[in-house]
Amino acid sequence: MNVEALARWYADEARDLPWRATSDPWSILLSEVLLQQTQVARGIAYWRRLLERFPTVTSMAEADLDEVMHLWQGAGYYARGRRLHALAVEVSDPEGPWNGALPSPSTSEDVVAAFQQLPGIGPYTAAAVASIAHEVPAAVADGNVRRVVARQTATLQPTTADVTSLAQAWMDDAHGRNVAPSAWNQAVMELGATVCTPRAPRCSDCPVQQDCLARDHASGPTAFPAPAKRRVITERLVALVDVDAQGRPHLIQRPSEARFGGLWGPHYLDADGSGVTDECERRSKAGEVVHLLSHRRLEVEVWVGQVEHGVDPASKAISTLDERVLELAIGAWHRPFVESAKED
Numbered sequence: 001m002n003v004e005a006l007a008r009w010y011a012d013e014a015r016d017l018p019w020r021a022t023s024d025p026w027s028i029l030l031s032e033v034l035l036q037q038t039q040v041a042r043g044i045a046y047w048r049r050l051l052e053r054f055p056t057v058t059s060m061a062e063a064d065l066d067e068v069m070h071l072w073q074g075a076g077y078y079a080r081g082r083r084l085h086a087l088a089v090e091v092s093d094p095e096g097p098w099n100g101a102l103p104s105p106s107t108s109e110d111v112v113a114a115f116q117q118l119p120g121i122g123p124y125t126a127a128a129v130a131s132i133a134h135e136v137p138a139a140v141a142d143g144n145v146r147r148v149v150a151r152q153t154a155t156l157q158p159t160t161a162d163v164t165s166l167a168q169a170w171m172d173d174a175h176g177r178n179v180a181p182s183a184w185n186q187a188v189m190e191l192g193a194t195v196c197t198p199r200a201p202r203c204s205d206c207p208v209q210q211d212c213l214a215r216d217h218a219s220g221p222t223a224f225p226a227p228a229k230r231r232v233i234t235e236r237l238v239a240l241v242d243v244d245a246q247g248r249p250h251l252i253q254r255p256s257e258a259r260f261g262g263l264w265g266p267h268y269l270d271a272d273g274s275g276v277t278d279e280c281e282r283r284s285k286a287g288e289v290v291h292l293l294s295h296r297r298l299e300v301e302v303w304v305g306q307v308e309h310g311v312d313p314a315s316k317a318i319s320t321l322d323e324r325v326l327e328l329a330i331g332a333w334h335r336p337f338v339e340s341a342k343e344d
């Protein structure tokens, strides 16, 4: 790989993303956590919104988890918000080892290892923040890097160890040629995100096309890497939505270890579990919501009943699935009144 050609290309072509204008570790950590499963355009909006409210790690630590989850609402993969709050609390603990600051070369000999001791931080995020905020020459290995490695070497299924070791060799080469680690890691990821894309790589615009074994391969570049086989599990659930006379649902806060933990929503039962028939007998069926997560298909039967006091759902952090469930349930709750008004 001609590392200088890729570094030059990045210097000229890098997208203007707001977190690229800062070296503040907290701002960079927030961007990395958000971008793991959120598209860039949405990630920018959430990054701004969260940073405006929580400009420092301590400011997030001082906030309730509920408020963090409310601001995270709609960004998906809510465990990230919960873990980020747990990280902020741990870093800001006056009796803990971090002294209110994220790991840095002045406090930790091995910054990447130190980051990995924090809640929710894996090898990718640790290397990304250490390199981008502190210029530690630690290579990142995310999905974009994996694709570039697979194509440059025409490898169908590179293992994590293969990707990490080649990415680190490129990083060492680039670092030896005075390319900054922050620029290098972002250059490889940027190539994967904008040129060496999954379905339509633009090989003729690629700054490292000369070294690429996939470019003229008989199977074509998109054969690399071979798609991973995904097993999607279907889960059948029953949502019990009880609504008061004003059309406001009763909501519970999910325990932190549960799916959508920390968020609010109606009570759920396993559709094949005990007690379902009894609970449904006291309610009417509103319909069904099908919701897809990365490895799961959730089929949710929605039943509506009555309750004395509900809450305004807008005042709570609610998952996208539960927004859909509540919309269906509350729509069904209103319907008999609309229909009887028409009859009058």
Ligand code: SF4
Pocket: 148, 151, 152, 195, 196, 197, 201, 202, 203, 204, 206, 207, 208, 209, 212, 213, 214, 215, 221
């Ligand atoms: S030449 Fe094509 S396949 Fe190879 S790295 Fe560049 S964009 Fe990807």
